[in-house]
Amino acid sequence: MAEIVIKNVAKSFGAFQALHALDMAIADQEFMVLLGASGCGKTTLLRIIAGLETPTQGEVWIGGRRVDHLPPRQRGISMVFQNYAVFPHLTVFENIAFGLRMQKMGQPEVERRVRRTAELMHIEQLLERYSGQLSGGQRQRVAVARALAMEPDVILMDEPLSNLDALLRLEMRAELKGVLAESKTTTIYVTHDQVEAMSLADRISVMNGGKIVQNDSPVEIYRNPAARFVGSFIGNPPMNFIPAKRTDNGRWAVAGLELDGPRTERELIEFAIRPEDVFPGEEGFVADVRVVEPLGAHTLVTCDVAGKPFRAVLESDRRVSPGETLKLMPAASRIRWFDLDTQTAIPA
Amino acid sequence: MTNKALPYLLLTPAILFLLVFFLYPFVQIAVLAFAGPEGFTLSHFQRMTSHWKFGTALANTLILTAIIVPVQLALALSMASIVTRLKTGRSTILYIFAIPLGLSDLAAGIIWLAIFEQSGFLNSLLVGLGLVERPVLFLGYQNIGWIFAAVIIAEIWRATAIMMVILVSGMGIIPKEYYEAAEVFGASRWQRFRKVTLPMLRPSLQTALILRTIAAFEVFAVVVALGGTTLPVLMGETYQWQFSLRDRSVAASYALVILAISIAATLVFLRLLRVPKEAKI
Numbered sequence: 329m330a331e332i333v334i335k336n337v338a339k340s341f342g343a344f345q346a347l348h349a350l351d352m353a354i355a356d357q358e359f360m361v362l363l364g365a366s367g368c369g370k371t372t373l374l375r376i377i378a379g380l381e382t383p384t385q386g387e388v389w390i391g392g393r394r395v396d397h398l399p400p401r402q403r404g405i406s407m408v409f410q411n412y413a414v415f416p417h418l419t420v421f422e423n424i425a426f427g428l429r430m431q432k433m434g435q436p437e438v439e440r441r442v443r444r445t446a447e448l449m450h451i452e453q454l455l456e457r458y459s460g461q462l463s464g465g466q467r468q469r470v471a472v473a474r475a476l477a478m479e480p481d482v483i484l485m486d487e488p489l490s491n492l493d494a495l496l497r498l499e500m501r502a503e504l505k506g507v508l509a510e511s512k513t514t515t516i517y518v519t520h521d522q523v524e525a526m527s528l529a530d531r532i533s534v535m536n537g538g539k540i541v542q543n544d545s546p547v548e549i550y551r552n553p554a555a556r557f558v559g560s561f562i563g564n565p566p567m568n569f570i571p572a573k574r575t576d577n578g579r580w581a582v583a584g585l586e587l588d589g590p591r592t593e594r595e596l597i598e599f600a601i602r603p604e605d606v607f608p609g610e611e612g613f614v615a616d617v618r619v620v621e622p623l624g625a626h627t628l629v630t631c632d633v634a635g636k637p638f639r640a641v642l643e644s645d646r647r648v649s650p651g652e653t654l655k656l657m658p659a660a661s662r663i664r665w666f667d668l669d670t671q672t673a674i675p676a
Numbered sequence: 677m678t679n680k681a682l683p684y685l686l687l688t689p690a691i692l693f694l695l696v697f698f699l700y701p702f703v704q705i706a707v708l709a710f711a712g713p714e715g716f717t718l719s720h721f722q723r724m725t726s727h728w729k730f731g732t733a734l735a736n737t738l739i740l741t742a743i744i745v746p747v748q749l750a751l752a753l754s755m756a757s758i759v760t761r762l763k764t765g766r767s768t769i770l771y772i773f774a775i776p777l778g779l780s781d782l783a784a785g786i787i788w789l790a791i792f793e794q795s796g797f798l799n800s801l802l803v804g805l806g807l808v809e810r811p812v813l814f815l816g817y818q819n820i821g822w823i824f825a826a827v828i829i830a831e832i833w834r835a836t837a838i839m840m841v842i843l844v845s846g847m848g849i850i851p852k853e854y855y856e857a858a859e860v861f862g863a864s865r866w867q868r869f870r871k872v873t874l875p876m877l878r879p880s881l882q883t884a885l886i887l888r889t890i891a892a893f894e895v896f897a898v899v900v901a902l903g904g905t906t907l908p909v910l911m912g913e914t915y916q917w918q919f920s921l922r923d924r925s926v927a928a929s930y931a932l933v934i935l936a937i938s939i940a941a942t943l944v945f946l947r948l949l950r951v952p953k954e955a956k957i
């Protein structure tokens with residue numbers, strides 16, 4: 329059993345507060361993905377869990393044991409570093425075997441594990457090389473193999489596939505998911521790739537400015553963003569936002585349309601809709617088409633709605649050209665509303 | 677002019693300088709050592725080796741080196757590890773450690789003579805504390821062990837810092853991330869030292885060991901100050917033959933012996949601590 333509990337953890341570097349009083353719980357064998365813009369504190373959080381950084385306040389528990397005073401090697405974790413940290417003076421084989429050697433594991437078992445993880449990462453032909461003779465993507469896979477070879481209870485991965493080409497990444501992603509599920513490993517996985525996050529995660533934590541803004545299943549994160557930031561960060565392209573003015577109790581004027589919305593006292597809130605949830609028709613937002621980008625199955629159309637850019641994903645059998653004016657109707661069930669002051673979702 | 681030629685061109689004056697002032701005296705010494713009235717001869721070497729002091733001097737030099745260099749290496753490594761971990765006051769401490777480096781070896785020898793001689797600090801202290809009744813003659817000719825010990829202590833005091841300074845700068849360039857990775861993957865402090873620091877420190881270790889070993893083969897002034905001629909060493913014998921016995925050819929032969937063991941030691945260290953090209957940081 330290796331659940332991870334983070335209680336009230338904060339971290340400051342001098343005057344700069346990198347993490348603000350985080351609380352988080354990752355269940356045993358859960359696959360948790362950390363998602364967030366560059367510099368929001370993902371690596372810092374992983375390093376605190378690993379024990380490479382001391383939190384300014386708060387507690388870290390792993391498997392029911394408080395670990396924040398323990399050195400990294402007593403925490404039962406293994407880690408893929410964002411900068412790989414593959415030892416230059418050791419061959420790929422010895423790099424992968426490093427942790428096993430520290431445990432004084434017998435040579436046959438070391439061989440078995442190194443070969444198995446190297447095969448998994450498709451680097452079995454590189455075992456005799458030194459890190460100076462590897463490409464960035466190969467080095468990254470050595471770092472992943474080294475972490476997997478430990479067969480740990482908890483694995484922390486900091487953008488482990490960021491340097492691979494799209495095809496290889498797809499393949500590695502599937503392999504990782506399989507092998508981690510099979511070995512019942514609790515995983516925290518940092519990525520910038522939303523597709524990767526969606527496809528791997530049991531749960532996603534979205535971070536912004538050293539805080540966790542939402543912690544939910546991938547579908548919830550996508551469908552019901554708890555904060556404006558989540559809607560504007562998740563999804564490719566992200567949500568569209570339009571200011572909404574109150575006309576009546578529960579009625580809102582949005583770029584020329586009058587829509588049913590939340591019953592709140594506020595005069596001005598924000599309307600939000602995903603680009604794939606608007607449909608061209610006789611009625612809707614008046615949209616002047618600016619740019620048309622065919623994506624295969626769909627066409628991404630960037631328009632002006634009420635003077636602001638607005639993106640729509642349309643079926644590609646519908647021909648659209650720049651200069652045209654469309655009427656785009658939002659699907660009522662997919663409309664979300666956000667408070668302009670708190671930047672959080674308002675239940676409809 | 678091509679860019680490839682430029683570095684060589686820039687180095688030419690330095691190379692010429694070295695050749696003129698190293699190679700020329702070297703050839704002269706070789707001529708002195710091997711030339712007799714009838715051309716090439718080994719008679720000077722025979723004269724050197726057949727003298728009873730040669731074996732002792734060679735043995736003493738090698739034993740001193742074999743003790744001093746490893747002890748200094750261990751001390752320098754531990755001190756460098758500690759200094760490297762310091763967050764504040766690091767340069768102050770480095771300066772303090774480096775003080776003996778500012779002294780000549782003769783001055784260092786005299787300082788330790790002042791400590792060990794019959795009216796020295798150590799005897800005053802021992803007598804003052806009532807541990808001995810009369811001052812002890814530590815450095816007398818029947819006390820060769822004490823002379824040995826005094827030379828070793830003086831040399832360690834004097835020249836450990838140079839190794840440490842080299843090792844501190846070597847440790848400074850080992851990226852922190854490798855220690856973190858080793859720590860996460862279960863290496864204890866000692867294992868991190870053995871599996872990360874030592875292998876990555878090989879280039880600096882090489883420099884430090886070569887410099888120190890060659891200097892140890894040339895140990896002279898400290899020995900003279902503390903033991904006079906009671907403890908013959910190679911460099912002391914060279915001096916004796918050159919200036920007291922006035923046989924420059926035998927002195928030249930001694931110089932060549934020192935050169936030979938220095939080159940041998942250098943080659944051994946270059947080989948032992950070689951970093952394969954592909955394994956460089």
Ligand SMILES: Nc1ncnc2c1ncn2[C@@H]1O[C@H](COP(=O)(O)OP(=O)(O)OP(=O)(O)O)[C@@H](O)[C@H]1O
Binds near residue numbers: 346366370
């Ligand atoms: N040792 C440090 N000293 C000072 N500031 C630091 C230190 N480490 C990180 N920071 C700051 O803390 C913030 C969070 O850094 P962190 O590395 O956790 O970001 P990240 O979310 O991993 O970003 P990325 O996606 O680019 O890797 C950044 O603003 C960074 O500048």
Ligand SMILES: [Mg+2]
Binds near residue numbers: 370371372486
């Ligand atoms: Mg990071």
